[in-house]
Ligand SMILES: N=C(N)NCCCC(=O)O
């Protein structure tokens with residue numbers, strides 16, 4: 226039976242996901258959360274878009290298959306978010322914008338086309354990666370619309386390193402490039418969940434000099450969620466905020482399917498609670514990156530990433546004026 230959707234949503238209710246009480250959730254093509262494709266709606270407030278690109282990785286590859294795995298895992302999401310008390314797909318039009326085509330053999334060309342394609346989507350974006358290289362063109366596109374951005378970067382890693390094998394554009398370097406390009410408001414940039422061995426103490430000195438504050442994974446444990454959320458909200462204030470979530474911010478027990486796993490990470494419960502604590506901030510865009518399904522088990526990582534994306538969509542939907 227073909228799926229029936231509304232013809233137009235110009236001034237009517239948003240078109241929501243396929244109803245899982247009528248069409249089994251395991252049937253039909255996997256758009257994010259079973260939402261309509263962007264070409265099936267007249268207007269779109271929040272778009273979920275994939276970037277299947279992983280030519281920037283330093284260790285285990287495979288994040289090019291992240292968008293497809295996260296969409297599959299998102300079939301079980303339901304339309305009401307009790308933690309945030311919002312039905313995001315009723316409040317605004319959310320749609321799946323498909324995948325951005327990025328050259329797998331030319332990182333420079335890929336970065337350019339990601340920036341251009343992201344800039345051409347007339348909606349607030351939640352992007353599913355792909356490796357962390359893609360954050361740079363996504364930040365460029367967002368900063369072009371909103372000016373210098375506050376950034377909360379959830380990751381085991383700093384990703385402010387300078388070069389790898391002489392290469393400037395990799396998944397370990399996007400946030401140094403973003404500061405150098407003036408995309409970020411360096412009064413309001415921070416990492417959350419940082420941990421693991423570094424190349425040297427200079428990594429931290431450089432990072433601090435670039436303007437970043439750090440809430441380590443150990444800080445989340447020792448200071449507790451409420452204090453951490455307060456500190457993050459104070460740092461961000463009312464600036465336009467971009468949230469970048471590298472799924473390796475989670476402990477490998479919660480996200481084995483990723484390229485550069487580090488022990489001692491956040492639980493998915495902690496991450497989701499911190500994200501919910503950002504309700505009311507001026508979120509303008511977000512990404513979830515570094516899901517590498519070949520290393521996953523029982524879809525643990527792509528399920529976690531689908532919930533992170535759902536929370537980010539919900540935060541964007543809550544602040545959109547209806
Ligand atoms: N962005 C991620 N996931 N990892 C960066 C790790 C860079 C390194 O191999 O040192």
Ligand SMILES: [Zn+2]
Nearest residue numbers: 381382471473
């Ligand atoms: Zn990382």
Ligand SMILES: [Zn+2]
Nearest residue numbers: 357380384471
């Ligand atoms: Zn990263």
